[in-house]
Amino acid sequence: MMTCEEISKIYLFSILSRSAMKTALIRDGELSIEELPIPSLAHGDILIEMKACGLCGSDIEKIRGEYNVSPTIGHEASGVVKEISVNVTGIEEGDRVFPHHHVSCKSCHFCRTGSDTMCKSYREFHFDPGGFSEFFRVPKWNVKQGGILKLPENMSYDQASFIEPTGCCIRALRRSGIAKNDSLFVVGAGPIGLTVLQLAPLFGIPNVIISDVNPKRLEFARRHGALVTLDPSNEDISAVIMKETKGVGVDCAIIASGNPKAVRQGLESIRRGGSVILLGIPPLESSLDYGVERLVNNEVTMISSNAANDGEVRLALDFISKGHIDVDSMITHKFSIESIDIALEKISGGDVIKSIIIP
Ligand SMILES: [Zn+2]
Ligand SMILES: [Zn+2]
Structure with missing residues (x-):
């Protein structure tokens, strides 16, 4: 009844x-x-x-x-x-x-x-x-x-x-294995890249380099704490990053773009033994043109991160409500x-x- x-x-x-x-x-x-x-x-x-x-x-x-x-x-x-x-x-x-x-x-x-x-x-x-x-x-x-x-x-x-996209960024940072004070390069300053930039200090990462072709997005990144902003349309990204990191390369690159070229950009900017985190979703059937032997010889870690779990969206809600x-x-x-x-x-x-x- x-x-x-x-x-x-x-x-x-x-x-x-x-x-x-x-x-x-x-x-x-x-x-x-x-x-x-x-x-x-x-x-x-x-x-x-x-x-x-x-x-x-x-x-x-x-x-x-x-x-x-x-x-x-x-x-x-x-x-x-x-x-x-x-x-x-x-x-x-x-x-x-x-x-x-x-x-x-x-x-x-x-x-x-x-x-x-x-x-x-x-x-x-x-x-x-x-x-x-x-x-x-x-x-x-x-x-x-x-x-x-x-x-x-x-x-x-x-x-x-x-909340949902922020949860995805939290998952990527968690899966990255990034350690306190590591250097981070975020490839792409769309909403995902800019969210990763703002989350980075909460994960103990004070210095973030970020790239995009859109000047408005780079300007936003500068106002929100990016150490260096780069435009791949007129700068040699990996050369600048090597200079910024005294010839070493960054510890970690997070690819916040679906463009496979962005993955390559990340791979060319990390240090030997560094890691690349794939967060942006590349279009169907895209492939990566990169020498596999370079991955092995340079002990590169590649980690992908997809979507967000319950704990990650709850943390995202908390971070947003606290104004982080x-x-x-x-x-x-x-x-x-x-x-x-x-x-x-x-x-x-x-x-x-x-x-x-x-x-
Ligand atoms: Zn989404
Ligand atoms: Zn299950």
Whole structure:
């Protein structure tokens, strides 16, 4: 028997489900702006009213058909819990939240050995239809595995849209094995590179060198503590880095760009015995043109880092709420769901650092 409360919830939801909502998704390999019915909830699901959703490099690769790990676009979302299904506890309508789009099982071999973002369940569940929607459904799995984080009062929805990408940067720094006072070169000063730059002091790394072709991004990096900023379009990056490090090279390079050339740049800038961390996602079928013997003879460590686990997004929320990362100044542009195509055209040109989509 259902309780009166449960019946009234289902009734309320049936009213919601009759109205339509705007959404941007990929249909037949193309970006499509559509009016769809608000998703129906199954037991254990929740419905979120989106307030902000970051446009990520991986969304753009998905739209261009260059990334096929998951077809859903919009994963850096924040919003208000609009509706909860039966069998949901600890979450209430009206809660301000960050829903994590992927959540691991915490018990399989991958989860137990620190590869929780490789867990089979991690990518199996996702937002429906995606984060670039006025409303989206978060499946029961994510809800019951603790993937709904409540936002502190001082955190805006715009700031909360940075929790997921910041979690990815924290994972990369953790996986890097970087030690206190090591030298770090961040290749690429997009939102990911600039977040790594701002996280570095929290990991005991005071001196960061960063590169990008975009002067606005380099200017941001200088204002946020970069020791040296470099533009590969008019500087010999590895020569400058060798000079800065007295001919040794940096201890670690984090590649915050999907361009395979950036990986090569990192490899040519590290010291012998140094490490390169692959964080940006290269397009499908890209390959690396680099002598394998150089990797071995120079004892190079290459580590990849993909997505973020539960602990990393929780730490990201904590760092953002304490003001350790200047998220507000990274958001340079906001676009509505209908104008997402304009956001895509502008993604990395001119004065854009981070674009977010708002309802
Ligand atoms: Zn992302
Ligand atoms: Zn697992």
